[in-house]
Amino acid sequence: MSDLKENLKAQIIEQLNLEDLTPADIQDDAPLFGDDGLGLDSIDALEFIVLLDSNYGIKIADPNEGKEIFQSVNTLAAYISKNQ
Amino acid sequence: MKILAHSYVCPKGTYLNGNRLFDTSEEENPLKSAYQQLGVEYPKFYKMDVLSKMAFIGTELLLPFFPKGADLENDLQLIFANSSASQNTDNLFVESYEQIKNPSPSLFVYTLPNIVTGELCIRHKWYGENCFFVEDAFNPAHFSDWAQMGLNKGNNSCLCAWVEAKTNGEQECFLFLLTNSERDEHSIELELSTLIKQYRNE
């Protein structure tokens, strides 16, 4: 699980062009969206859908489902473990 | 019309009013280096396409030269142009659906040239007029006409740019800030064509 989370952080930084961050800057339970998190926006949420499909073969048909899944690295990792 | 200030951003360096500020000719990632030397905190920079990155850097440098006391929020017009529209990002987006088989939303949103003016408006809270033209080459007479037309309508000043990012690696952003004055228009044209030649030959 912790490997998955570390991989996820690196993939998030690459896929979303967060070049000013390192994996260590992203806490497992910190909110990814909104001003008090990483400040990601609606396009980043759609890019997460691409990331899940390309890297984990998981398809999300309705972007609204993403809201729960993309809350934090923890929720993302849990969803991937369950659905892969 | 008169030129209040001008800047030039390209891989080899960043220039303001004819003077080189950052030499990035040896850098692996020249625009990232220029951004870091600028010392501005704006993480969204890293998400931008090349057009927006160059225009972002060039515009930050021009900020001290904007007319004081003007209602820039409403009365600054942005007039941008290039010859290749969003070619660079267009090709990356095609790659995302042809090679990677997953069309990238964050690339797609940059497949319009006018996104660069949108980025600047977001950064500086400018709500005024925008227009993006596609032309064969930098044409100072056209910019002079467009700016004059913009000022005639009541805009206070015009931020103009020739901003190009081609797939073959050609990249440049020549920004200049224009406002009304008593001076003859034709001198602006001549001045602009001299300036871009000087910057390109630096």
Add this chain to the structure above:
Amino acid sequence: MHKPVYISHLSLVTPLGNTVEQHFDGFKNGISGIKIIEKGGFQDTNIPLAKRTEITSNRYDTLLREALEKAQLKFTGLSGKTAVIVSSTKGNIDLLPGDTFAGTQPIIHEFFPKTDTFIISNACVSGVIAINTAADYLLAGKYDHVVVIGIDAVSEFVSYGFQSLFALSNETCKPFDKSRNGTVLGEGCGIVLVTIEKPSDFAVLYKGGSSSNDANHISGPSRTGEGLVRSIEKTFKRSGLTASKIDFVSAHGTATVFNDEMESIAFGRTNLDHVPLNSMKGYFGHTLGAAGVLETIMSIVSMEKNILFPNLGFKETGTSVPLNIIQRIESKELTTVLKTASGFGGGNASLILQKQS
């Protein structure tokens, strides 16, 4: 008040036909150009598109030439200095990896030899900005006539992009309706003449226009309608008119949840929520760079015939500010009309047309 600027010589090619009469009939009879296209989307998904099925290859060039051929006769005998402004978001996408606009001017020159040609590519507000820029050129005394051409062709590129944004409907385009679930892409080419010479056939006066930016997000519409409000207010000021003078609003109305909601808020804030309004995307789909020109043309047809066309696809109010959406064809004396547009890059634009007294 500036010297009079006229708009006339309407010509358009879309899935509904290639004459103004065909479009008038189509609009009168509630005909939509939208159809489900088998395997039209990414990974062979079926998506609705408003596609001109007569065109089988080289879509952009073919569409542009067809529209220019249709319009050509109307432009013979123009005296004075003429320019052409083309409004398009993508130009000819088939030219990638090269310059997508490189082929446009040569085609224009087949019909208008040696004529100054400008291209405006400013997302979905390109068409309205192109007409505004044409008027600016005339008022600056640079030209006597400007031919404005709005064009975009359907492409995999744009369809896949809108699919990646989850911005496409899976059925049809229902602007401002409660059950709207995305836009439908379309293609077309519209041509108008913006001129200082009073035309002999039906023409309206261009009263003023402006553009603006939301300064909010590069793809998502503003939640407050701020940019659209500022453009409408600037256009009112430049035209010397107010909301109470507007008889009809030709809105943008893409039928995405957030865009139409944004527009409703902006129309509420500018006191236009009671004015009869439509979006024409239910007929044309979203034709991107052509939209502003095509919708201005059909607004002028409305003014000529004094007919309000219904907002095809609308059944039930679906925005937080209720608007006066036109639901059935109606006769009304139309003197003054506002056209608006909004798009990616946070752009907004508007213009006002008025019948000559």
